[in-house]
Amino acid sequence: MIRAKNIFKSFGTQEVLKDISIDFETGKCNLIIGRSGAGKTVLLKILAGLLTPTRGEVWYDDTNFLTLGKQEVREIRMKVGMLFQGSALFDSMTVEENIRFPLDMFTNKTRKEKLDRVNYCLERVNLKDNNDKFPSELSGGMQKRVGIARSIVLKPMYLFCDEPNSGLDPKTSILIDNLIESITEENNITTIINTHDMNSVMEIGDRINLLYQGKLAWAGNKSEVLESDNELLKDFIFASPFLQKLRQAALEP
Amino acid sequence: MISGLLYHFGQYLIMMRAALARPEKISMYWKETLRQMHDIGVGSLIIVMLISIFIGAVSAVQFAYQLDGTLVPSYYIGYVVRDLTIIELAPTITCLVLAGKVGSNIAAEIGGMRQKEHIDAMEIMGVNTAAYLITPKLVAALVMIPLLVAAASFLAIMGGYVASVPTDLVTQADYVKGLRSFFVPYNVTMMFVKAFVFAFILTTVSCYQGYFVKGGAIELGRASTNAVVVSDILILLADYIIAIIMTQ
Numbered sequence: 001m002i003r004a005k006n007i008f009k010s011f012g013t014q015e016v017l018k019d020i021s022i023d024f025e026t027g028k029c030n031l032i033i034g035r036s037g038a039g040k041t042v043l044l045k046i047l048a049g050l051l052t053p054t055r056g057e058v059w060y061d062d063t064n065f066l067t068l069g070k071q072e073v074r075e076i077r078m079k080v081g082m083l084f085q086g087s088a089l090f091d092s093m094t095v096e097e098n099i100r101f102p103l104d105m106f107t108n109k110t111r112k113e114k115l116d117r118v119n120y121c122l123e124r125v126n127l128k129d130n131n132d133k134f135p136s137e138l139s140g141g142m143q144k145r146v147g148i149a150r151s152i153v154l155k156p157m158y159l160f161c162d163e164p165n166s167g168l169d170p171k172t173s174i175l176i177d178n179l180i181e182s183i184t185e186e187n188n189i190t191t192i193i194n195t196h197d198m199n200s201v202m203e204i205g206d207r208i209n210l211l212y213q214g215k216l217a218w219a220g221n222k223s224e225v226l227e228s229d230n231e232l233l234k235d236f237i238f239a240s241p242f243l244q245k246l247r248q249a250a251l252e253p
Numbered sequence: 254m255i256s257g258l259l260y261h262f263g264q265y266l267i268m269m270r271a272a273l274a275r276p277e278k279i280s281m282y283w284k285e286t287l288r289q290m291h292d293i294g295v296g297s298l299i300i301v302m303l304i305s306i307f308i309g310a311v312s313a314v315q316f317a318y319q320l321d322g323t324l325v326p327s328y329y330i331g332y333v334v335r336d337l338t339i340i341e342l343a344p345t346i347t348c349l350v351l352a353g354k355v356g357s358n359i360a361a362e363i364g365g366m367r368q369k370e371h372i373d374a375m376e377i378m379g380v381n382t383a384a385y386l387i388t389p390k391l392v393a394a395l396v397m398i399p400l401l402v403a404a405a406s407f408l409a410i411m412g413g414y415v416a417s418v419p420t421d422l423v424t425q426a427d428y429v430k431g432l433r434s435f436f437v438p439y440n441v442t443m444m445f446v447k448a449f450v451f452a453f454i455l456t457t458v459s460c461y462q463g464y465f466v467k468g469g470a471i472e473l474g475r476a477s478t479n480a481v482v483v484s485d486i487l488i489l490l491a492d493y494i495i496a497i498i499m500t501q
């Protein structure tokens with residue numbers, strides 16, 4: 001479990017996060033949703049320790065993350081996987097080298113064992129036999145999937161995904177969502193996903209947290225989304241008239 | 254201005270302290286060091302060769318011009334070219350040029366990784382990025398740049414020979430006599446001290462400029478330019494300080 005406790009974050013005079021407290025549960029896909037600029041990426045980076053909050057605490061199970069020394073942080077980090085909004089693949093390395101990098105750096109496995117693990121992860125994201133391609137030779141969706149493969153190669157206990165399906169077609173997007181969901185459930189991972197994709201919300205939203213202008217505006221699961229009367233939530237999820245009609249239809253007895 | 258300098262200096266020290274930590278995996282660092290040695294050493298050989306030959310040639314020709322009509326014996330040409338290049342020109346000019354070539358390259362490479370979130374991605378994996386990105390470059394530079402400087406001083410002396418002997422500014426026997434006169438081994442020590450110090454400056458300053466880059470393409474370009482300008486200034490400053498300390 002990852003717990004955010006009264007997180008505040010300002011850049012200069014701009015308050016980006018205001019008093020965020022959320023429990024992210026183990027073995028579940030925890031979603032953070034919100035409009036562009038709501039503070040999702042900032043919150044995720046704070047949870048991952050890439051930014052420090054102005055105030056507040058981050059707990060990884062029983063460990064208070066922000067009080068740890070550099071070495072202890074690195075030990076926790078080996079149990080963390082992260083998919084970046086822009087994939088962040090190392091562009092002078094092949095797909096295989098990218099995915100193998102954490103194994104090379106942190107394990108003493110043999111070549112064969114590493115290759116097996118890389119191939120397993122690639123198969124998992126439906127990218128078998130793309131080992132020798134460079135990131136620039138892949139489509140955006142394929143890059144995202146390589147990013148996922150790289151983030152799970154060390155069998156993380158915590159997985160962060162920043163907009164795993166932005167810029168992807170609905171089919172691929174669902175494929176990636178399902179992939180993240182099954183990895184999460186199989187390995188009992190604490191997964192946190194940033195998204196503004198409504199398909200994902202309804203597909204994999206075990207726990208949904210809506211950020212609005214840096215505040216937590218609503219929290220619940222996907223079935224509660226439909227029934228909620230929260231104006232901000234309705235405004236965000238059912239943004240188009242088409243979706244509003246769908247909601248009406250779904251709620252009619 | 255002063256507080257800005259102090260801020261950068263402090264941040265630089267913090268970065269260097271993180272960079273000198275124990276490597277996570279020696280083999281990965283070693284692989285990266287070899288790659289950097291190749292980039293820095295082999296990649297800079299041609300330009301260093303060209304520059305040092307011409308510097309030697311120009312020194313010889315101009316010194317011959319200054320000697321013309323004086324009572325100073327012509328074998329002094331060999332002696333002056335040798336000491337001039339060993340003490341000053343080979344280490345300083347070579348490192349100023351390498352700051353432009355290697356330094357800007359390092360700043361652009363690391364800065365690009367920062368902007369594309371590669372550094373964050375490595376941090377999340379648990380990699381000590383300051384160490385992994387800086388130490389191999391530093392070690393490679395500390396090995397390769399003194400070698401390049403030694404090669405440069407040798408080539409400059411050859412350049413002086415080529416420019417002055419076939420053109421009858423000095424006879425071959427005199428040039429060689431000059432090379433063998435008044436030789437002070439301590440000067441070679443001074444050359445290597447300078448080479449080490451300059452190599453350290455240009456690598457770490459360039460890493461610093463890249464590592465803390467923000468923003469986009471314009472900032473990246475500026476970081477790369479800053480790497481060269483700041484390295485050059487610090488190299489010249491260090492040159493002066495070493496000259497004072499080591500010639501006392």
Ligand SMILES: Nc1ncnc2c1ncn2[C@@H]1O[C@H](COP(=O)(O)OP(=O)(O)OP(=O)(O)O)[C@@H](O)[C@H]1O
Binds near residue numbers: 011036039040
């Ligand atoms: N490094 C930074 N310096 C200053 N302000 C920042 C920084 N990073 C983010 N912000 C500000 O924080 C706010 C939230 O940004 P954030 O990237 O978290 O949005 P987001 O919810 O992830 O949006 P999107 O869905 O578009 O990715 C924005 O107003 C942004 O201007």
Ligand SMILES: [Mg+2]
Binds near residue numbers: 040041042085162194
């Ligand atoms: Mg974002």
